[in-house]
Amino acid sequence: MNTPSATHTPRSGRPALARPDGTPLRVLVVDDDPDLSEVLCGALRYEGWEVRTAGDGATAVTRARELMPDAVVLDVMLPDTDGFAVLRSLRTARPEICVLFLTARDAVEDRIAGITAGGDDYVTKPFSLEEVVARLRGLLRRAGMARQLVDGPRLTVGDLTMDEEAREVTRAGELIELSPTEFELLRFLMRNPRRVLSKSQILDRVWSYDFGGQAHVVELYISYLRKKVDAGRDPMIHTVRGVGYVLKPVTR
Known part of the structure; x- marks a missing residue:
């Protein structure tokens, strides 16, 4: 894992x-x-x-x-x-x-x-x-x-890798360009692999505790991420209907 x-x-x-x-x-x-x-x-x-x-x-x-x-x-x-x-x-x-x-x-x-x-x-x-x-x-x-800790600031889930210091994301070695908000959203997902995160949890963490926005903002940015992270590849970002979203490595 x-x-x-x-x-x-x-x-x-x-x-x-x-x-x-x-x-x-x-x-x-x-x-x-x-x-x-x-x-x-x-x-x-x-x-x-x-x-x-x-x-x-x-x-x-x-x-x-x-x-x-x-x-x-x-x-x-x-x-x-x-x-x-x-x-x-x-x-x-x-x-x-x-x-x-x-x-x-x-x-x-x-x-x-x-x-x-x-x-x-x-x-x-x-x-x-x-x-x-x-x-x-x-x-x-x-x-x-x-x-x-002095080890490199790197997150890895499956073939998806994030260098937090350089703010670079790659999947299978291919660089993925993300906006600052997309980067923070993906970072939260990668810090909680295989864990279903609710929209309210994502709002609290990515948009801050006192964010007054609506859940549709999360849906919108999840769709942005999918187009960049999952496009043309086996999907890693999954919707758990009525609960939230989860990031899982691809299993073969």
Whole structure:
């Protein structure tokens, strides 16, 4: 099976990060909003990281024991407790863990409380996905829990290859010219081979979390990609009716 590894440059264009031993970084997302958690998880998995979620404080502590995360994205307001209490429990088991607080409150007192409680950083809602990723990357690097991978930024699925640094795509050695949006869409598909991606997931990842467009935009760009990637060849981009799209290597 052709699968992307953590050695590929993330969408931000910055070099990929991994644990010192080269394995994927582990992040726990704690928020009681399942939609927000899904969007955050998608952004972090896009970095090549291993991600788990929890919707309340008790579950967060249990998942942290199982995952042993390097970082936690932690909502301050949870249904059974607050993020500060969760942080105390997490730090007891793993003192070096990096914690990024999420808060809907922007008062100076709340920010001070988060930092005083031992949080490493915070972002206020609504936030940019890129900001969350960038802050986590910074925290992990400063804490010495992540290293930059130096392998070439290349994705391969079947006979389709993407050089992320040079922004070049080839299929069976033939260069394929793509627009910037087509490139990002194909990159998302190639980072998730054999996985069915819904239109909403694609909108969130390629056009950003707060994109106000309609699903027909995804259909339009999928058709563009098919004309360039699959034209005259065995198709790799498939529609799963009523669900979304999937990129699969051709099997013979």
